[in-house]
Amino acid sequence: MTAQDWQEQVQELLARAGRMKHGEAKVMALEEAVRLADTHADVELAFEVRDELIDAATFGGFPDKALVAFAWCRGQAKKNPERFESDMLLWKQKWVVGRLDDFPHISRKQIQDALLDIEQTYARVDAGKRAILKLRYQTARDMGEEAEAQRYWDQWITAPRDHLTDCQACDLDDEIDHHIDLGEYAKALAKARPILEGRSRCAEIPHLTYGSVLYPLFKLGQLEEARDCHLRGYPMVSRNRDFLATVGEHIEFLALTGNLARGLTLFEKHLGWALDHASWRDRFTFHAAASFLLAQVVTEDRDTVSLRLPKAFPLHQSKGTYAAKELHGWVDAQARDISVRFDTRNGTDRFQKLLERTRGLLQDVRAFPIDVAQESS
Numbered sequence: 001m002t003a004q005d006w007q008e009q010v011q012e013l014l015a016r017a018g019r020m021k022h023g024e025a026k027v028m029a030l031e032e033a034v035r036l037a038d039t040h041a042d043v044e045l046a047f048e049v050r051d052e053l054i055d056a057a058t059f060g061g062f063p064d065k066a067l068v069a070f071a072w073c074r075g076q077a078k079k080n081p082e083r084f085e086s087d088m089l090l091w092k093q094k095w096v097v098g099r100l101d102d103f104p105h106i107s108r109k110q111i112q113d114a115l116l117d118i119e120q121t122y123a124r125v126d127a128g129k130r131a132i133l134k135l136r137y138q139t140a141r142d143m144g145e146e147a148e149a150q151r152y153w154d155q156w157i158t159a160p161r162d163h164l165t166d167c168q169a170c171d172l173d174d175e176i177d178h179h180i181d182l183g184e185y186a187k188a189l190a191k192a193r194p195i196l197e198g199r200s201r202c203a204e205i206p207h208l209t210y211g212s213v214l215y216p217l218f219k220l221g222q223l224e225e226a227r228d229c230h231l232r233g234y235p236m237v238s239r240n241r242d243f244l245a246t247v248g249e250h251i252e253f254l255a256l257t258g259n260l261a262r263g264l265t266l267f268e269k270h271l272g273w274a275l276d277h278a279s280w281r282d283r284f285t286f287h288a289a290a291s292f293l294l295a296q297v298v299t300e301d302r303d304t305v306s307l308r309l310p311k312a313f314p315l316h317q318s319k320g321t322y323a324a325k326e327l328h329g330w331v332d333a334q335a336r337d338i339s340v341r342f343d344t345r346n347g348t349d350r351f352q353k354l355l356e357r358t359r360g361l362l363q364d365v366r367a368f369p370i371d372v373a374q375e376s377s
Contacts, residue, residue: 010036010045017052022060023240030056031065047076047084054092059203061241063099064278070096087125090164093118098135101142102279104341111139128162129155134174141181142281144343144350153178169195169205176212185216196229207236211246214253223368226253230370234266241273245282248289252358255293258367263293264305272310280338284351287335288358294328295362 013033020026030053037046050069057066070092077086097114100106119132137152157175165171172191179188194200195209210233217226234250237243247270254263267290274286297305302324309316315330335358339351 006036006040007042007045009033010049014049014052017056021240022056022242024060024062026056027053027060027062027065034069043076044083047073051088051092054095058092058095058099059240059242061244061273062278063096063102066092067096067099090121090125090127093121094131094135094164098138099279101139102281104280104338104345106345108143108345108347115139122164127164128160130159130161130165133159134166134171138174141178142350143346144348144353145346167202169200169202172200173205173209173212176209180212180216185219188216189213189220189222204242207233207243208246210234210236211243211249214249215256218253218256218364218366223257223366227257227368227370230254238269241277244270244273244277244279245285247273248282248286251286251293252289252361254370255289255296256361256365257370258296258365259370260293260297260300262370264297264307267293268307268309271313274334275310275312280341284335284338284342284354287331287338288355291328291332291335292358292361294324294331295359296365297324298328299362 010033013029013036017026017029017033020029030049033049034046034053037043037049050073053069054066054073057063057069070089073084073089074086074093077084077089097118100111100114115132115136118135122129122132133152133156137149137156140146140149140152166174172195176188176192176195179185179191192209192213195206196213198206210229213229214226214233217223217229230250230253234247237246237250247266251263251266254260254266270286271290274283274290277283277286304321305324305327306320307322308320309322315322315326335355339355342351343349
């Protein structure tokens with residue numbers, strides 16, 4: 001293959017990826033382009049392609065691939081600052097650092113070191129502190145450090161915006177999550193209004209928000225609006241594995257409202273994502289919701305369920321018939337195992353509490369059917 005041939009192939013792969021929506025196919029196209037650039041030792045082209053790969057992997061559900069690509073680019077920028085512009089990596093560093101605690105094998109020290117590194121990096125370019133305070137708040141919250149999370153929240157929410165601050169829609173969505181986490185459902189919904197009414201949006205908003213508000217709406221008895229958020233929100237996230245946790249929130253809502261058949265359809269469709277998703281936190285959310293759903297199936301004295309589950313599923317049955325209790329036991333064990341992994345790393349009981357919260361939902365179930373007529377209206 002001549003230089004012109006493989007370079008043209010890389011450009012074709014880049015162009016093809018540019019026409020694709022975020023997802024596995026886009027990531028695979030860019031990975032092939034990276035392979036070609038690396039094979040021919042074209043470091044500048046490899047940097048360019050990896051820069052695109054970080055975006056595609058971050059928003060396509062492959063945070064591990066984004067981390068690896070970012071580390072390579074950051075290393076090149078440090079070795080050859082005159083050759084590679086490090087400022088273009090500033091936004092991507094924020095994305096990557098914000099996902100580090102999704103991986104329980106990454107230690108607390110590694111995460112804290114990464115937070116300190118990005119804080120120092122942003123200080124060197126005279127960025128404000130808002131983005132860093134948000135990262136520190138979210139990390140402390142996710143690790144179950146409640147007092148520390150509240151301290152960073154108080155600083156983040158009042159810090160001025162700057163050129164490296166997340167967009168207003170993303171910040172608003174994160175504020176909503178904070179209030180939900182504290183059980184402040186009315187406050188969460190009040191802040192969600194600009195998003196739910198279409199006045200504030202971005203690439204991932206309202207996709208995430210529609211899933212987040214389902215439980216607050218349910219708890220406040222606003223079932224019609226919750227149903228509408230499900231019907232509008234689920235199609236937005238159904239084709240991108242980056243939204244695995246949000247799919248879990250939709251499954252939880254369907255289980256809460258007694259729509260078990262619909263919930264099982266979502267479980268069947270998305271279990272494949274959960275089996276190999278790099279984000280263990282997103283896996284946890286999905287499996288915990290699936291455990292709640294299947295617990296209700298068992299409670300209804302259904303011995304078996306008919307599902308087309310992936311061949312990679314450890315309990316796969318070629319005929320598609322599964323013992324309900326065995327299926328529930330498997331997903332429940334997954335959620336428990338992941339909670340232990342995180343709580344062991346974090347040194348808190350954050351994930352055990354999340355699991356207990358999900359198991360307690362059986363007391364809240366309230367039938368509210370979602371029928372085909374409502375879906376098409």
